[in-house]
Amino acid sequence: MSKNRIIVIGGGYAGLRIVEKLAKNSQNKIILFDKNPYHFMQTDVYDLIANEEDFAQVTVDLFTFCSGFDDNVTFLKQEVGSVDFKNKKVITSLQRHEYDYLVIAVGSRTKFISSVKGLDTYAHGVKALHKAMFFKQKFEMSLFTKVQESGTSCTPINIVVAGAGLSGVEIAAQMASFSRDFYRKNNFICRKLNIVLINSREHVLPGLHKKLFDKTEKRLKKLGVIIKNQTKVSEVKQESVTLSSTEVLSMDFIIFAGGIEPNALVYKLHLDKNETGYISTNRYLQTQNYANVFAIGDCTTIYNKDKIVAPTADTAEQMAELCAKNIDNLINSKPLIEHNIKSRGILVALGRGYAVAKLFGFYFSGYPAYIIKKLVEKIYAKRLDTRSKKGCKKIFCD
Structure with a gap:
């Protein structure tokens, strides 16, 4: 046959x-x-940037994954x-x-909007692993630089996140949560981190239920994230972002999550x-x-x-x-x-130990929602990891 x-x-x-x-x-x-020779678990990218997970935990090797089947699957890079x-x-x-x-x-x-001058030159996307890793390294080095400044000038890190859909709110919350715990845990004097979330709509998470975006906005504000609703980025320069309101923001990094x-x-x-x-x-x-x-x-x-x-x-x-x-x-x-x-549901990570969720018509928030999100992610990763381990044994043992 x-x-x-x-x-x-x-x-x-x-x-x-x-x-x-x-x-x-x-x-x-x-x-x-x-x-690429790997599968990138994009739902975990925010944990990667905030040091919750490392490179190995957000990728699956496609060679070993495909080798884990009964000789009827081949991967070609x-x-x-x-x-x-x-x-x-x-x-x-x-x-x-x-x-x-x-x-x-x-x-x-x-999708970097061509009409926004400087956006594709200075903004970072995080859908691709190499771009997420690049931003992660720059973010960590900036935190280190601020630690070096402790007791002297201590200028703030200014991060602009353009786009308040799932990607935008998750990355803003994760960075704010991580940096807060980082400074607190190490008792550093210099604790200045400004994160501004630019949102063209009336509220964050457009299209989702009011219970979700209300909880999300409340959580972001508690983390110190500044939300600017009904505003767009009109121009990006090396150290500043100009908004549609003509306001100019100082900027060390800009992450663009405003479209795909x-x-x-x-x-x-x-x-x-x-x-x-x-x-x-x-x-x-x-x-x-x-x-x-x-x-x-x-x-x-x-x-x-x-x-x-x-x-x-x-x-x-x-x-x-x-x-x-x-x-x-x-x-x-x-x-x-x-x-x-x-x-079947929506799970939004909003920093360490907190999430909002809607699953099969039921709403959750706080630590229970966070546990559910982590459980879903771990089940997915475990399934792929089991297949990859089987393939790895086959490659090195056959």
Whole structure:
């Protein structure tokens, strides 16, 4: 019996989940492509920056992960340059790979708004691991410099976070919480850290329930974060940020969390896309152009009852699970399943020992919500780690 040649592009939340599901069928021959040799757990990036976790705890090696299956999964560290949909071939700089079924799961990236002068030059994004690590190092060195100044001038560290969605509020809260505990624990005299959160909307966490954003704003203010609602960044210079209100803020760092856009590969693919550039898919998660090509995760936009489903790790994994079922149904000539994907909950980390959450209609805040978030993260990491350990033993023992 011939194998089902399946290619998955992207080793993010959606990509890894669909590999796990498809690998259960020994007749599936799966190739996973990613330009990086690791899976980056972006939901933990804020803990990484605030020294809650280290590099090893927020990454999974894709070579060992894929080796942990029964010899029907291969990982190739190659960047996909294009896809020949007519001839069913994925093209990299090294070779061409034929497929029967293709899953595009390349995710998204930080969108630096071109109309804001200096933004792409001086602002940091944290969706990519190397950028998160770069900012982490600069943040730590700034704290060290302030310690060196103790007893002398002690100038403040000024950090601007532009964007008050999930990413913006979590990183602002984590940095504020970490620095507060850092100064207190070591009894340093110099404790000046100014974090300003710039929000273009009326309140933080737009689109979420009032209970969540009220608790979040209260927590941020308690941590000393300054929130400027209904304000935008209009220009960024090396040491300052100008706001739409004409106010000028001194700045050591600016993190931009004000928007995302599709991964660069999406722009190169000859597929139908929506008005914001994301791949258009049908109710079965197939692309509009090809029945054997699927798009899942942050590179596409899905709707539930005419409302956009938030692009979270939970949503990505739900899409991956349904996509795997539909590929199996295509292989076996069975009817496809329409998606009914919706957010099962939201967990927002707001510093050490505190979070807000909505899970299955119930609201939590404080330490209980923090424990739930940590538990969800640890269960996810443990699942991948178990697979990687199996692959590691196979590589070094075979």
